[in-house]
Amino acid sequence: MSLLEIDNLSLTIGDTPILKDMELSVAPSEVMGLVGESGSGKSMTALTVMRLLPHAARATGRISFDGIDILAATEDQMCALRGDDIGMVFQEPMTALNPVKTIGEQVAEGIRWHTKASRAEAEDRARKMLDRVGLPSAKFPLSRYPHELSGGQRQRVVIAIACALKPKLLIADEPTTALDVVLQAQILDLLRDLVAESRMGLLLISHDLAVVTEMADRITILRRGEVMEAGDTARTLSEQSHPYTRQLAQASMHVPARARPHGAGSGQALLQVESVTRDYPGRRTSLLWRAPDIRAVDDVSLSIAPGRSIALVGRSGCGKSTLARMILALDRPTSGTIRFRGETITGKSEAELKPARRDMQVVFQDPYGSFDPRQRVEKLVAEPLHLLEKKPTRAERREMVAHALHEVGLDQRDMDKYPHEFSGGQRQRLSIARAIITRPKLVVADEPVSALDVSIRAQILDLFAELNQKLGIAYLFITHDLTVARAITDEVLVMHDGMIVERGKTNEVFDHPRSEAAQALVTAAPDLHRAIARRMQEQG
Amino acid sequence: MTLHIDIPEETLSDILAKAFRNSAFVAGFVITLLILAMAIASYAWTPYDVTRLVISDKTQAPSLAHWFGTDHFGRDILSMVMVGARNSIAVALVAVGIGMGVGVPVGAFAAARGGLVDEALMRVNDLVFAFPALLSAIMITAIFGPGAVNAIIAIGIFNIPVFARVARAGALAIWPREFILAARAAGKSSTQITVEHVLPNIATLLLVQGTIQFALGILAEAGLSYLGLGAQPPMPSWGRMLFDAQTRMVVAPWMAIFPGMAIVVTVLGLNLLGDGIADILDPKSRRQR
């Protein structure tokens, strides 16, 4: 018998339909994966089960949990279920904990509320739970506050809260999306163990097909509020009988077609970074004393030949973004030099940097944050033209913007729109249009596709590859996603604790990592091919 | 404290359509417009001449001839309320202008430069903040003597740190955005970035603060002229009218009621307007509906 059974669930918020005739079930000690792109309604499904929907939401259909009709239950009944029989883990660990309460208070609170245990008893159980999720008492006493913990540690606390009373069902909504791959693997392992230990049902919600494939026994694929396909994970993904399933799977493994890289090995390096170090002053510990400086980038050297595509990979906080900023002359190295086209750019004034900036542009991760919402596309895309020696006339400027938009697959009529009129993928195209309008030799792309849905991601990767072929632009791709690095780059640099610990041909490094850091990344990185193969093997 | 700014992403017509469905905005807008109209109309026409004293008509209760009654010199209170509006609005508006004109550049500059410049400017800000408006008004009056101009200066000085704080907090929330980094990568200077990207994005924040300070200015001006530190007779002002009414509360309560109501309605209108604007432009309020 199923633990959770959702039948014919439809949900509207205001006048917007969110779910249509949704069906899903979770059995005890089963992991059900719920997959879908953004806006497919997967998070709303979780909140409906918890009955924590916004006020304007209306749900019809049937949800039964352990014999209880959830949609008809009173608020008191729901309060008795939440935290006791159903636990939930959220996406954003940084904001999921109350900043003014200790982690002990927060874990013990639910225990005391549901079991009426004494404070000492509850704290005792909270302590055991925190030990269980990997926060031992020596380093993580109950009196710690959330801001003293890292993102991964905070997510462990959230899991401890959700699992403190051994719930029958755990709902995890994108529990690892905000974490880097190594932490992701650790948290997924923890969830898997907890499920096995207590015969808990797990509803795992994710946009990442590879993660779900590794974790889930069965899988439900959701698109725009409707279930596309549901069934055994291995079979569903190996057969790929539903067109949408096939589309998702292919997009997840997409590799853009690329001929041999431009100008490989020819002549002088485009960019040379020589023993660059960047220190940040340590935290002030008292009026007179500071903690020692923090070395974000430690003696890094690299060079990029014209037209080449290089990946810089590493865990979050390894210093890769700091390095990128120094290359872009948005931050100054503490020591070392950076040469672009043979000229030193470190320590130059803004006016002296103009020619270099013209040939070096940037694409950022967040397609929503990288445009000033108050300006029209024409002005936004034209912003780097400010760097040209000769100011273009208005007509010339429009002509150049139109050309750039055309190159990234947008219509020139788009130039009079505002950024909010575009989807996430289109905005990333705009971002690229802005980067190539001055015909740069190098584009630094900081996680350019990690905020995009897989199908959009595939298209943007194609665009990057195409522009590399057509315009001979060299790329420095900063990413934590090895699939992306493999898809689009020739060489890879692995960064760890501010240092470059390994470098080489992308495929060679990823297939045979030598350094510990690279090995950790490769083992932790979810890989759909590998995950499906493993599933098939397990089932014979 | 950090400030979180959600930048609304809508066109002007969306915003206008929403504005006229927002009851606070509509009420505030209409009241403010009426008060402004009244002040402007008073230049062309008032029921009676406010400078002429008709002793035979003194302290008359409201009637058809004098809707709001008359004061102890036989002047028509309605006419005086109309003329008094000019003074209140002028003082409060210019004081907001001073506050914005000095405070916003200071706040935006502090945010753009950061470090020691920021720290120093904010300490000066704290200093000005330590002098409540009325106290600085009293000091200024002690030097230059009472008058509307000195009231403006006193209230204006008090407005400066308010706008500096709002502008700085707003700008600090904008600076880490990626579009600012993109502008820097395009070689824009921090002044260009402030003018082109930062100020337009904090304009609504400043507008809302502007209406709040406008309303506070009306209240402060009334307080100052009540104490005799603001506009001087024979120029009618709401605060001064209340001062004259105080000793005559028993015989002529209308002398106190109507000017006071004028202040309440004006301030209410401006506050509703500010609330309305904040509501319309805050995407969070949409989410909560």
Place this chain on the structure above:
Amino acid sequence: MTTYLLKRLAIALATLVLASMVVFAVLEVLPGDPARLMLGMNASADQVELLRNQMGLNAPLVLRYLRWVGGLFSLDFGRSYTYSVPVIDLVRERLAVSLPLALIALALSTIIAIPVGLFSASRRGRAGDTVAMGAAQLGVAVPNFWFALMLIYVFAVWLRLVPAGGFPGWGAGVWPALKSLLLPAVALALPQAAILARVTRSALIEVLNEDYIRTARAKGLPYRAVLWRHALRNAMIPVLTILGLQFAFLLAGTIIIENVFYLPGLGRLVFQAITQRDLIVVESVVMLLVAAVIAVNLIVDLSYAVVDPRLRSRQ
């Protein structure tokens, strides 16, 4: 923690020193010679010069500033020209009226505002919230001295429950003295309470939208428990900020309100001192009020650290 405390303390002291310079400088540039004022128009130039020397008015600026500041520390504020008594005596006497008035008003406004804010936030959008916030909106718009006049009209003139003004002094007994402070305190408190209630409500509503509120709800806590245990403390920071600012407004407000009710407080003292050009009194009282504002802001800064553990560990 100590770093934070020390830093805030240093800032408060620096502000205080700068403020004292400003006050001193402003009164230095004032027209009118205090010596001449004291002796009257008939005094000869020699007599005035003699008195100037005696009063130390001919000493260099820096010396006079230091002497003045030194005096402040030893509670020697100088002598009032018009009252011919030490300023400290005047201040002490007047403080006995102003301080209770400000404290009663602050307490009153807090006691009214916080529950109203909580009530409104927990019944967001319902009739109770609309009525409470409508009343608050009106309260913000009412000038306190006009409100005071209306209170006098209703409670003193009409109902004759309390005196219309004046202060019998604490010597006349605690109750009669308190009674005459009642209306002024209400007049001061209500507009401030309206502001505070609005801030409390919006701070709570902001906090109620945070992720950790959802986490708490997912633990099985009912809405009310979440409001009390999780939302309230997080909403305290903006509320504390406004409370601090309000103290400055209350101090300024007492200047007006004391004039409405003819209360012999600091506000009335400074106001009269200005009209009589009794500079030493103005100087001292303004400095005292500014010091009070700075001190309250320091207290607010320190209470942030009590509320928010993040401030305790950071600088």
